[in-house]
Amino acid sequence: MGRYDRVPIQEQTREERVEKFALIDDAYSKQEAVLEAQRCLQCAMPYCVQGCPISQDARGYNILISQEDFDGAARLTLRDNPLSTVLCKTCYHFCEDDCIMGGKGVPIAIRHLKRAALDYGKSDLLYIPTKRKEERIAVVGAGPAGLMAAWDLAVRGHPVTVFETEPNLGGQVNTIPRYHLEAEDLNTDLARWKNLDIKFVVGRRAGADFTPKDLLKEGYEAVLVSVGASKARELAVPGEHLPGVYHALPFLLRINMGPPGVFGRTDRRVVVIGAGDVALDAARSARRLTGGGDVQLVYRRGPEDMKATVEEKEGGQLEGIQFVFYRSPKRILGTERVEGLVVERTEHGPPDAKGRRTLVVVPNSEETIPCDTVIIAVGEVADLEGFEKEYGFKIASMGWPEGKHDDCMTDVEGVFATGGRSVVHAMAAGERAAAGIDAYLAKKHGRAPEPRPDPFGGSEVPTLPPGYETPTWTP
Ligand SMILES: Cc1cc2nc3c(=O)[nH]c(=O)nc-3n(C[C@H](O)[C@H](O)[C@H](O)COP(=O)(O)OP(=O)(O)OC[C@H]3O[C@@H](n4cnc5c(N)ncnc54)[C@H](O)[C@@H]3O)c2cc1C
Known part of the structure; x- marks a missing residue:
């Protein structure tokens, strides 16, 4: 493995993935994290920091990890990022898109290194309130x-x-x-x-x-x-309110927050409508709920127009989602429950006045996709x-x-x-x-505006009392 290759991350196989809702990526071991951080070129002009919407000092925590200072790396990460544990697993890592190593090889695995900083460094730190202001x-x-x-x-x-x-x-x-x-x-x-x-x-x-x-x-x-x-954007086709039709957000929320058994049975044939990250998450979740069952993703345009990230698209492909392109939903069939989705074929038409590609429906091209479950993921308002x-x-x-x-x-x-x-x-x-x-x-109030102070007070930082659990909030 050379400097341009990333220290590999262990991922679940396709079979393991569709069995259950468990994290796909393993974490780096301490030693792997140090090796990966040592690949960082420590650029004088860190594009990774510029590329991060909250300007996380990725170069800074890479240096500390490369020197095995995981405590320092955790503190630096948490200083500017109070949702670090969430982001070290979910961030779309815009920093990595801008990493200079990406020009010659594979960008530094910055998101995985953030996770290593929190896993191996002292991360049970408490933010310190600064001098109180009175305005609520x-x-x-x-x-x-x-x-x-x-x-x-x-x-x-x-x-x-x-x-x-x-x-x-x-x-x-x-x-x-x-x-x-x-x-x-x-x-x-x-x-x-x-x-x-x-x-x-x-x-x-x-x-x-x-x-x-x-x-x-x-x-x-x-x-x-x-x-x-x-609020889910409606598809506005007949049949949208039949039993067996879900909107993606409440569907995904229910899987996470319960009650369990969203589909009632595991042998559902599912069609997901949409092509963004939420559609992919709905389709990949449906594959898991059906134990690797029949899940199709229907999109009215082609693969090049999909809004989902490469990671989601590749994940969906690996997990066996069938992609059905150039099909526009016309109505959902069924009486007591969904029985199918009627679609029409689409194709590119002449460019519009602004030169953008248009999409037209092919006349007499209706077809029915048999299914008993439809998940609508066409955006939110x-x-x-x-x-x-x-x-x-x-x-x-x-x-x-x-x-x-x-x-x-x-x-x-x-x-x-x-x-x-x-x-x-x-x-x-x-x-x-x-x-x-x-x-x-x-x-x-006649004060001079000030920058946000160091949330750790610049001194020794208190840690969470042992056994402390975040309270749950009640109305
Ligand atoms: C399925 C799914 C997967 C995603 N995966 C990722 C991912 O992997 N990585 C990533 O970076 N992003 C991901 N995103 C996007 C990310 O979650 C959103 O961009 C982000 O949550 C938007 O934050 P927000 O605070 O603007 O809005 P929201 O997260 O929508 O928060 C708004 C809050 O306001 C509350 N609210 C609404 N109306 C009212 C009201 N009238 N009164 C009081 N409270 C109200 C809502 O209940 C909600 O809690 C995902 C989104 C979805 C739906």
Whole structure:
């Protein structure tokens, strides 16, 4: 193995994968991690850091791991990333896409090295609250954007209350299948937040139980709306409401959070509609639920247009998903339950006025794909029911609401909004909104804005008491 080859990661075989929802990737051993970190060129201009939405110092923790200083690497990782345990298994590793080693060989396995830092270094550290500020802040929505903003603002000394409609924190992280992320990982991260002044209130829905403007009236000086895009986009074809039709997000959430036995039986024939990461996760989960059964993924365009990451596509192929391209769903057949999916063939038509490829339906090309289960994964939209129009939210292309201004503020003074297309992008968005809120409050109260302090206080860091478990939150 030369410098340009990655120290291999052990992965489950196809047979092992479809048997159960267990992590696909093994962790590096200590020795493997050191060898992999020693491949890092320690670039003077670290593109990996620039490529990371939250500017994690990957070069820094690679150096420390290469010197077998796993404690230092864990502390450096956790300093800027309060959801490190989640990200070391789920991040789409934009840092690796920019790693200079990728030009000649295989990029450094930065995400796996982050995991090694936490596995072998002292990672049960506690964040230290800094000098308290008096302005209370509310965050609406406890996905990665809201959590990151709450953490950042609490580290700056603000008391924060997070309102969440679901019984659990984490937002869409709770739908990420267990072959990518384990059940306890988010709580491992949140346990380190124990000493921060963050109160979680679950089971409260903005738009129904209160509005952001109500929170301002109650004395919160700023409100961040980080509600994501959590409502399934409908396919809008006949038969969509038949038993046997699922939407991907509630389907994946149920697999993770129970009750068990989503399909009732294991011999289902499943069709998934969509071609993004969520569609692939639904299809790969269906393969596991059916013990390696018949799972087809139907997409109206070709493979080159699929939005899913290479990792998801290759994972789906290896696990035996059948890809059916250039088929557009027309209706779902059935009376008491799904009996099939009627599709029409599609093909590329002439370019439109802007030169983009168009897609046309081939006349008289209907065919039926026999199946008894259909999972719809064609995207999500924000659910803004009950929110006043005057916030003037900008809706991102993937559906979540944002503030129109650079600091994420909406048209209502003191109300901010943000979200993101991956866990780390959402965290970066939360970090940006927190900086915007802090600067807004600093100006309002005649303070100079300050950068976020070191969340470990720059000194010896306390650790979690033995046996401490993250509390579960009740309404
Ligand atoms: C199946 C699946 C797999 C994914 N896998 C990965 C992956 O492997 N890696 C990766 O980086 N990204 C992945 N993502 C994407 C990632 O999870 C999202 O980009 C990220 O969670 C978005 O964060 P957010 O905080 O903007 O929104 P969300 O995570 O959607 O959080 C919004 C929160 O607001 C709450 N909320 C909504 N409305 C209200 C209201 N009115 N009042 C109060 N609370 C409200 C919601 O319940 C939710 O908790 C995946 C997404 C899905 C669906």
